[in-house]
Amino acid sequence: MSKAHNSVPDHAEAAAKFLQDQERANWHDKALWFNRQKRDVSANLIPDWELLRETASQIKDNVLANLDEYLVQFEQNALQNGIHVHWAADAAEHNEIVLQIIQEHGVGKLVKSKSMLTEECHLNEFLATQGIDIIDTDLGERIVQLAKEPPSHIVLPSIHKRKEEVGELFHQHLGTEKGASDPAYLTEAARVHLREKFLTADIAITGVNFAIAETGGFVVCTNEGNADMGVHLAKVHIACMGIEKIIPKAEHLGVFLRLLARSATGQPITTYSSHFHRPRAGQEMHLVLVDNGRSAHLGRKDFYNSLKCIRCGACINTCPVYRRSGGHSYHYAISGPIGAILAPNRDMREYADLPFASTLCGSCSNVCPVKIDIHNQLYQWRQVLAAEDYVPKTKKDGIQVMAKVLSSPTLYRVAGKSGRLMMRLLPGLANNKALNPWARQREMPQPPKETFRDWYKKNRPKDE
Amino acid sequence: MKVGLFIPCYIDQFYPQVAVATLQLLEKFGLDVEYPMQQTCCGQPMANSGFGAASAGCDTLFVQNFAAYDYIVAPSGSCVLHIKEHLHVDKDPEAVSHIRNRIYELCEFLTDVVQVKELVANFPHKVGFHIGCHGQRGLHLAQMSELVAPDFSKPGYLLGLVQGIELIELSRKDECCGFGGTFCVSEAAVSAKMGQDRVQDHVEHGAEYITGTDTSCLMHLEGILRRQKRPVKVVHIAEILNGQYE
Amino acid sequence: MSSREKILQQVKANKPPMSPLPTQTTFASIPPEERLTAFIKSNENAGGIVCLVPDVAIIGNYLKVNFTSPERILNTVQGVGFGLEADAPITDGRAFGNLEIAVVESLLGVAENGAAWVTEDNLPTRVLPFICEHLALVIHADNIVGTMHEAYAALNVAATGYGTFIAGPSRTADIEQSLVIGAHGPKRMHVFIVQPF
Numbered sequence: 001m002s003k004a005h006n007s008v009p010d011h012a013e014a015a016a017k018f019l020q021d022q023e024r025a026n027w028h029d030k031a032l033w034f035n036r037q038k039r040d041v042s043a044n045l046i047p048d049w050e051l052l053r054e055t056a057s058q059i060k061d062n063v064l065a066n067l068d069e070y071l072v073q074f075e076q077n078a079l080q081n082g083i084h085v086h087w088a089a090d091a092a093e094h095n096e097i098v099l100q101i102i103q104e105h106g107v108g109k110l111v112k113s114k115s116m117l118t119e120e121c122h123l124n125e126f127l128a129t130q131g132i133d134i135i136d137t138d139l140g141e142r143i144v145q146l147a148k149e150p151p152s153h154i155v156l157p158s159i160h161k162r163k164e165e166v167g168e169l170f171h172q173h174l175g176t177e178k179g180a181s182d183p184a185y186l187t188e189a190a191r192v193h194l195r196e197k198f199l200t201a202d203i204a205i206t207g208v209n210f211a212i213a214e215t216g217g218f219v220v221c222t223n224e225g226n227a228d229m230g231v232h233l234a235k236v237h238i239a240c241m242g243i244e245k246i247i248p249k250a251e252h253l254g255v256f257l258r259l260l261a262r263s264a265t266g267q268p269i270t271t272y273s274s275h276f277h278r279p280r281a282g283q284e285m286h287l288v289l290v291d292n293g294r295s296a297h298l299g300r301k302d303f304y305n306s307l308k309c310i311r312c313g314a315c316i317n318t319c320p321v322y323r324r325s326g327g328h329s330y331h332y333a334i335s336g337p338i339g340a341i342l343a344p345n346r347d348m349r350e351y352a353d354l355p356f357a358s359t360l361c362g363s364c365s366n367v368c369p370v371k372i373d374i375h376n377q378l379y380q381w382r383q384v385l386a387a388e389d390y391v392p393k394t395k396k397d398g399i400q401v402m403a404k405v406l407s408s409p410t411l412y413r414v415a416g417k418s419g420r421l422m423m424r425l426l427p428g429l430a431n432n433k434a435l436n437p438w439a440r441q442r443e444m445p446q447p448p449k450e451t452f453r454d455w456y457k458k459n460r461p462k463d464e
Numbered sequence: 465m466k467v468g469l470f471i472p473c474y475i476d477q478f479y480p481q482v483a484v485a486t487l488q489l490l491e492k493f494g495l496d497v498e499y500p501m502q503q504t505c506c507g508q509p510m511a512n513s514g515f516g517a518a519s520a521g522c523d524t525l526f527v528q529n530f531a532a533y534d535y536i537v538a539p540s541g542s543c544v545l546h547i548k549e550h551l552h553v554d555k556d557p558e559a560v561s562h563i564r565n566r567i568y569e570l571c572e573f574l575t576d577v578v579q580v581k582e583l584v585a586n587f588p589h590k591v592g593f594h595i596g597c598h599g600q601r602g603l604h605l606a607q608m609s610e611l612v613a614p615d616f617s618k619p620g621y622l623l624g625l626v627q628g629i630e631l632i633e634l635s636r637k638d639e640c641c642g643f644g645g646t647f648c649v650s651e652a653a654v655s656a657k658m659g660q661d662r663v664q665d666h667v668e669h670g671a672e673y674i675t676g677t678d679t680s681c682l683m684h685l686e687g688i689l690r691r692q693k694r695p696v697k698v699v700h701i702a703e704i705l706n707g708q709y710e
Numbered sequence: 711m712s713s714r715e716k717i718l719q720q721v722k723a724n725k726p727p728m729s730p731l732p733t734q735t736t737f738a739s740i741p742p743e744e745r746l747t748a749f750i751k752s753n754e755n756a757g758g759i760v761c762l763v764p765d766v767a768i769i770g771n772y773l774k775v776n777f778t779s780p781e782r783i784l785n786t787v788q789g790v791g792f793g794l795e796a797d798a799p800i801t802d803g804r805a806f807g808n809l810e811i812a813v814v815e816s817l818l819g820v821a822e823n824g825a826a827w828v829t830e831d832n833l834p835t836r837v838l839p840f841i842c843e844h845l846a847l848v849i850h851a852d853n854i855v856g857t858m859h860e861a862y863a864a865l866n867v868a869a870t871g872y873g874t875f876i877a878g879p880s881r882t883a884d885i886e887q888s889l890v891i892g893a894h895g896p897k898r899m900h901v902f903i904v905q906p907f
Contacts, residue, residue: 016653025657031887033636040609048738049612061729068721081871087714139893140884156884163886183888191894198894199804215868225840225880225895232837233803243717248731250867254859257875258822268752268823269858269877272840272895278871280836282801291717299724318610320640324657357651359644359658360512362601366610375601379512386514395650399515406473406505407521416477437652442659442687445478452476452483456499460487 003349003389011357015325024162029323031159036317038266039367045268046258056255057371060308063246064298070213070246071289077216081278084286091121094290098123098205098238099130101286105236108202110134111194113220113227114141115207116154116311117240117290119333123205134205135197137226139190146173152327154334155264155313160326194226204230208241208287209310210256214249217277218287221260221270228274237279238286243294244307256310259369263312297345302380306341308370315364315374321357330354337364341377344385352390355381416451467497468533470567472543472679473505479679485706486539486570492706493578497537500529508546512645516550523553531559535577536567539702541599541677544569549602569599570702571619571677580622585707588628592671593619593701594662594685596678597640605677609638619677619701626704632669639665643684659688667696674698739856745821746903749854752824756878757891758899762851764907766790769813769848772902782810786834787848796834803837812842819854819903820861820875826901827865829873836872840880845896847876851905 019025043049063070075085088094094117102110110127112118112134124145127134136145140157144150146169151157158166167181176189206227211218218239220227231237247256261267279285298304316322316336327335332343332351337358343351355378364374385391405411438444467490471483483499490497506526507519526547530536538544547567551560574580595617599605606617623629642648642658649655663685666674674689674696676682682698689696703709711719740748750760763769770785770792777783783793784806790813806812814833816826826847830836839845855861867873880895891897 012651012653015651019653019657029661034887043612046612046738051734052737055732055734058729058732061726062731065726065729067725068718071718071721081868087712087717089713089716093713137894138884139882143884156887158884159887161885163888166885183885184890186885187882187890187893191892194894195807199807212867217868223880224882224893226893228840228874229837229894232835232840243721250865251735251859251862253867254857254862258858265883267756267877269820269825269875271756271877271880272874273825274872274874275867276872277868280801280830280871281799289717291713291720295717295720295724298721298726301726304724304726320642320658321651321654324654324661356514356647357654359597359640359642359647359655361597361640361644363597363608363610363638363640366601366608382512382514383516384514387517391514395513396515399510399513399518403510403515403518403521406507406509407519407525409502409504409525412473412504437649438687440652441656441691442684443690444687445683447478448480450480452471452480453499453501455480455484456487457501460499 009331011325011329011353014329014331015357018326018329019324025324027162028160028326032317032323035265036367039263039314039317042262042266042268046262052255052259053369053371056259056369057308059247059252059255060370061305063248064244064304064307067243067246067298070248071243074211074213074216074246077214078287079216081216082285083216083279084284086286086288088288088290088292090292094121094240094288094292095123095126097288098240099127101236101238102132102203105203107132109197109200110203110205111137111197111201111230111234112205113207113222113230114138114157115205115240116334117207117242118205119151120292121290135194137194137197137230138222138224139187142190142194143169150328150333152335153313153316154311160328198229198233201230201234203236203238204234205238205240206231208239208245209260210253211241211246212250212253213246215277217275219253219273219275221273223271225272228272232280235282236284236286238288239276240288240290243289243291260310260312263314263367263369293346300345303341303345303377306338306372306377308372309338309342310370312369314367314369318363318367320361320363321359325357330357337374337378338372341374341381344381348385348388348390352385355385413453465495465534467495468530468536469497469499470503470530470536470538470543471499472538472540474683475539475679478683479700482539482679482700482702485700485702485708488708489702489706490537493580503529506543506546507550508543509645511546511550523551526551527553527556527559527563530563534566535573536563537570537573538567539570539700540679541569541596541603541605542680545598545602569603569605569677571622572603572605575618575621580625583622583625583705583707585625585705586627587704587709589672590630590632590670591623591673591675592632592634592666592669593623594641594674594676594681595619595638596676596681599677600638622705623701629704632666632671634665634669636665641681641685643681648684655684656688659684663688663692663694663696667694671696675701675704677701735859737857737859739860740821745854745856746851746905748821749819749824750903752822753878753901756824757881758824758878758901760901760903762903762905764905766848766904769846769902773811777811782808783813784809784811784838784842785813786832787813787815790848798834800835803835803841806835806838806841809842811844811846812838813846813848814839816847816849817853818861818864819849820858821854822857823877825875825877827861827873827875829870831870839876840895842896844898844900845876845879846900846902848902848904851903
C-alpha cells in the first residue's frame with residue numbers, strides 16, 4: 001500500500017499554475033538569473049574563491065562533528081556575557097518560550113527582522129492565536145505579511161510580487177496613492193510606516209546568521225538596517241537560531257562573511273554585519289537555540305551535511321526549476337533545491353514531491369558556498385522516498401514495467417518493434433495525445449525505419 | 465584496444481544515425497569497435513525516479529555485455545555518468561569497478577584517450593552548442609560557469625577542429641534544457657518551459673543547428689522546435705565530427 | 711529530562727565522524743599600497759560618498775558648508791568641531807528620532823568590501839548610526855586592511871558588547887529587485903578618510 005499523499009500540494013501542479021502567467025514567469029526567471037550573474041561577477045573577483053568555499057565547507061564539517069561541544073561552549077560564554085539562553089526541542093517549544101518572554105514583559109509591541117527559523121516554526125501564526133501582533137520589518141517580509149502570504153524566497157521574500165501588486169497592497173494598508181508603483185516611492189512609504197513601529201516597539205525579535213562558540217556572541221546581517229533599528233530601540237531582544245548556526249571561532253567569520261553576501265546577491269558584504277555580545281545597559285537579551293528535527297537529521301548519513309547551509313539562497317537563484325516555478329510551489333518555509341532536501345527531513349509524506357522537482361542538473365551544488373552536494377541528496381532522497389513507499393502507485397507500477405522490459409534484451413526488442421518504446425514506458429505517458437504530458441508542448445520523436453541494432457546486424461555482420 | 469560501443473536505448477530506438485556516426489567516427493581512428501548485441505539501457509530512468517533497486521537487472525546485463533572490453537564508449541554524457549556513479553552488482557565488484565573506470569563519453573574518449581588532433585569534417589553552419597548537465601557537471605567535459613576556474617571544453621575543442629563551423633555564443637552558456645529524464649513528463653510544464661527558453665537563447669543568437677553531447681536533451685529540444693515550427697535543426701555532436709551529416 | 715539535555719544527548723549520539731578544522735587559513739589579499747584605492751572603490755560601489763581629508767578639523771568645515779543647522783548634527787569625534795557633542799551615554803536611542811547627521815569614528819576599514827567597523831565604545835548609544843538620516847564615518851587611512859580575514863585578525867569582537875561592519879547607506883531591492891538607497895537606516899553615508907598630506 002503506497003503511503004503517498006493524495007491530496008497534498010504538489011510541486012508540479014503548482015508550478016504549472018505559476019507558468020500560466022508567462023509574463024510574470026519570464027520576469028521571475030530573469031530577475032533571479034540576474035542575481036546569479038551578480039554572484040558570478042563577485043565570485044570571480046576573488047581569485048581563491050574555490051579555496052574559500054572548501055574552507056567554509058571544512059569548518060562546517062567540523063561544527064557538525066562537534067556540535068554538542070560547541071553548543072555547550074557557546075552557551076557558557078553567552079551566559080557569561082549576560083545573554084539568557086533557552087533550549088527548544090521543537091517548534092512548539094520555541095514558540096512557547098518566545099510567548100513567555102513576551103508575556104513576562106506585559107506583551108506590548110513587537111517587531112521582527114528576517115528569520116527563516118521563525119518562519120519554519122510558524123511563530124507569527126502562533127502568536128496571532130494568542131492575540132499578539134508582530135510586525136515584520138524587512139521590506140520584503142512586510143510585503144508578504146500584508147499580503148497574508150509566506151515568503152517565496154529566503155533572501156528575497158517577495159520576489160514573486162510585481163511592483164503594481166505591492167503598490168496596491170500599500171495603497172490599502174499604508175495609504176499610498178492609488179496606482180503608484182515606483183519602488184523608491186513605495187520604499188519610502190514603508191520606511192515612514194515602519195519607523196513609527198521601531199520607535200514604539202518594546203520587544204524586537206531577530207534571526208541569527210552565525211553564533212560564535214568561542215566568544216558567546218552572534219552575528220546578524222541585513223541590508224536594510226531593520227534588525228539593528230529594532231533591537232537597539234527595544235527593551236528586549238530575542239534572537240532565535242537553529243542549533244546548526246554555530247561556528248567555532250570569530251576568525252571563521254572572515255570566511256563566512258566573505259561568502260554569504262557574494263553568494264546571495266553579489267554584494268561583497270551586506271550593508272550591516274552586527275556582532276552582539278552583551279545586551280546594552282538596561283536591555284534584556286534572549287537567545288533561543290532550536291532543534292526542531294536537526295539532531296535527528298544529523299544522524300542521517302546521506303543527508304546531514306545539508307545542515308551546513310548558511311541560507312544565502314544561491315542555489316535557489318541558480319535553479320532553473322525554481323526560477324520557473326516560484327517559491328510557493330515548494331510549500332515549505334525554505335524553497336528551491338535546499339528546501340527540497342531539508343523538507344523531507346521534517347516530513348517525508350508531506351514533502352515527497354520536492355526531491356523530484358529537479359532535473360539534477362547540479363548547478364546548485366556548484367554555487368553552494370559550503371559545498372553541500374545538493375543534487376546528489378536530491379537523488380538520494382528519491383531512493384529513500386521510493387523505498388519507504390512515498391511515491392504514487394501509478395509511478396511505481398510504471399517503473400516496475402519499465403525495469404522488467406529494460407533488463408531483458410528480448411522484451412526490449414519486442415517492445416521496440418511496436419514503436420515508441422521509451423515514450424510508452426515513461427510513466428504518466430498516455431497513448432492519447434491529449435493526455436500525454438510530453439506532447440502538450442512538444443512533438444514526439446519520429447520513429448526511424450530501423451533501430452541501430454538492426455542497422456548494425458546488416459552493416460557489420462558477425463557470427464553471433 | 466577493444467572498444468565496446470554502448471548505445472543508449474533511446475538512441476537505438478529513435479536516433480540510430482547518432483549511433484552510426486559514433487561507430488564510424490571511432491572506426492576512423494583505427495579502433496576495434498564492437499556493439500554488444502544484448503545491451504539495452506543503463507538503468508538511469510528507474511534510478512532517477514527513486515527506484516535504483518529496480519535497475520539491478522539492467523546493471524547485471526550491462527556487466528555481462530561490457531566487462532570484457534578495454535574501453536566502453538557511449539555518445540551520451542548522462543548514461544555514462546549513471547554507470548560511473550551507480551553501476552552496482554553485488555557478486556562482481558571487480559567487473560563493476562573495471563567498467564566504472566573504463567567507460568567514457570565519446571568526446572572525452574576522443575580528447576583524453578585517442579588524443580585526437582585533427583578531423584576530416586566540414587560543417588559550414590551557425591551552430592549552438594548545448595552541453596548536457598551530466599556530461600558537464602558530472603563528467604567535467606567542460607568548465608562550469610559557476611566555478612572560479614580556468615575555462616576549457618572537450619567538445620568545444622573537437623568542434624574547433626571542424627571546418628567551416630561557426631559556433632554562436634549563448635546568453636546562458638550552460639543552463640539546463642529541462643529534459644531531466646522522467647522529469648520531462650512528471651514536471652511537464654516546467655520541463656517544456658525550460659526547453660522553450662533554451663531554444664529561444666539559440667534562436668536569438670542565430671543558430672541554424674543545435675548540437676550537443678546528449679541525444680536526450682536534443683530529443684526534448686527537437687520536440688519543442690518542431691512544435692514551434694522553427695527551421696532550426698538538432699544534430700548530435702558525433703554526426704558533426706563524423707563529417708557525413710546529410 | 712530538560713530539552714537542553716535531550717538535544718545535547720541526541721546531537722552527541724547522532725553527530726558525524728570527527729572532521730578537523732582547516733589548517734589553510736591564509737588567502738590572497740590586496741597589497742598595502744592598493745588598499746586605500748580599493749576601499750574607496752568598494753565603499754562608493756556600496757553607495758558611500760568618500761572624502762579624503764588631511765585632518766579631522768577639515769570635516770567640521772565641510773559640514774559647515776554643506777549643512778546649516780549644527781543642532782541637527784551629533785558629533786562624537788573629537789576635533790571635528792561642528793554640531794552637538796555627546797558627552798555621556800544615552801540610554802534611550804529614541805531621542806535621536808529626528809537626527810539629521812551623526813559623525814562617528816570607525817577604527818578599522820576593509821578594502822575588499824568598503825566596510826567600516828564601528829563599536830559601541832565609539833557611540834553614545836547603539837542605534838545612532840542607524841537612526842540618523844545621514845551617517846558620516848571618520849576613519850584613518852592607516853586603519854584600512856585588505857580582507858575580512860585580516861579584519862578579524864586585528865579585532866577582538868568580544869571586547870565590545872556590540873560592534874558592526876557598515877558598508878554604505880541602508881538599502882533594499884525587495885520591490886522588483888530595484889535598488890533603493892535608504893531603507894530603514896541612513897539614506898546617505900559619507901566616509902571621511904583621514905590621510906595626512
